[in-house]
Amino acid sequence: MAQNADGSPMTAEQKQPTVKMSARDLNLWYGDTQALYDINLDCYSREVTALIGPSGCGKSTFLRCLNRMNDLIPQVRLQGDVTLDGEDIYDHSVDVVQLRTFIGMVFQKPNPFPKSIYENIAYAPRLHGTGTSRSELDDLVESSLKRAGLWNEVADRLDTPGTELSGGQQQRLCIARAIAVNPEVILMDEPASALDPLATATVEALIHELKDNYTIVIVTHNLQQAARVAGYTAFFHMGKVVEFNDTDTLFTNPKEQRTEDYITGRFG
Numbered sequence: 001m002a003q004n005a006d007g008s009p010m011t012a013e014q015k016q017p018t019v020k021m022s023a024r025d026l027n028l029w030y031g032d033t034q035a036l037y038d039i040n041l042d043c044y045s046r047e048v049t050a051l052i053g054p055s056g057c058g059k060s061t062f063l064r065c066l067n068r069m070n071d072l073i074p075q076v077r078l079q080g081d082v083t084l085d086g087e088d089i090y091d092h093s094v095d096v097v098q099l100r101t102f103i104g105m106v107f108q109k110p111n112p113f114p115k116s117i118y119e120n121i122a123y124a125p126r127l128h129g130t131g132t133s134r135s136e137l138d139d140l141v142e143s144s145l146k147r148a149g150l151w152n153e154v155a156d157r158l159d160t161p162g163t164e165l166s167g168g169q170q171q172r173l174c175i176a177r178a179i180a181v182n183p184e185v186i187l188m189d190e191p192a193s194a195l196d197p198l199a200t201a202t203v204e205a206l207i208h209e210l211k212d213n214y215t216i217v218i219v220t221h222n223l224q225q226a227a228r229v230a231g232y233t234a235f236f237h238m239g240k241v242v243e244f245n246d247t248d249t250l251f252t253n254p255k256e257q258r259t260e261d262y263i264t265g266r267f268g
């Protein structure tokens with residue numbers, strides 16, 4: 001049971017999660033083809049929200065709406081609202097480069113820069129002016145690698161190329177790189193699907209730890225993974241959110257037949 005610091009049980013009001021990001025009546029088209037239909041979904045602060053559903057149902061498209069990555073795809077048209085702390089992220093006044101420092105992203109395939117481990121972390125903070133002196137950058141590199149659970153494995157070889165690390169280490173390096181610019185939200189698009197089971201378990205443990213400080217939204221094909229890491233889960237099908245609930249309820253007591261069919265393996 002959720003408790004207060006003094007051990008007393010939390011009231012329903014205290015347990016109410018805070019909305020960090022929100023989509024309202026969100027529709028998206030690639031050219032003439034509609035990919036998202038009337039999405040209404042909240043992502044709660046300091047929680048992990050999993051997006052599940054069969055291939056092509058719009059999970060990655062929705063994830064990319066949350067930090068305007070779809071802006072980079074020609075022919076994309078979007079209707080509706082996406083907010084961060086109640087502010088419209090599609091407002092004309094929003095600096096998209098800065099927005100993506102608040103809302104970082106980790107991709108399916110680890111994609112470290114072809115630079116040293118140190119430079120992978122230091123590059124963006126230097127660019128954004130958040131770390132200027134060498135000692136500030138040293139501290140930032142160390143703290144980011146520590147938070148991503150990679151420091152002990154790389155502390156003595158910060159000058160070696162990030163691309164020489166194992167796949168799982170590269171993915172944690174990419175997570176450290178996202179953390180280094182001090183984001184509030186981290187979007188993850190199947191972050192463990194290219195990793196072996198051991199590296200997957202390490203990344204999952206890391207996600208679990210990171211949620212104490214960050215809001216995380218993760219796309220996954222792996223239902224067990226959603227059950228392990230996410231407090232909340234949204235089931236997407238054919239561009240729509242069929243059902244959203246806390247993960248335990250969605251997996252054990254789904255309201256919609258389509259959700260039940262999917263989680264019991266009848267399609268997908």
Ligand SMILES: Nc1ncnc2c1ncn2[C@@H]1O[C@H](COP(=O)(O)OP(=O)(O)OP(=O)(O)O)[C@@H](O)[C@H]1O
Pocket residue numbers: 030035053054055056057058059060061062073
């Ligand atoms: N860049 C693009 N241009 C045109 N159509 C696209 C583009 N990206 C995705 N789509 C289409 O949008 C729909 C949703 O795709 P999306 O990649 O968001 O689904 P997904 O649920 O993440 O799938 P998967 O699990 O296979 O990654 C699909 O029909 C897909 O073909």
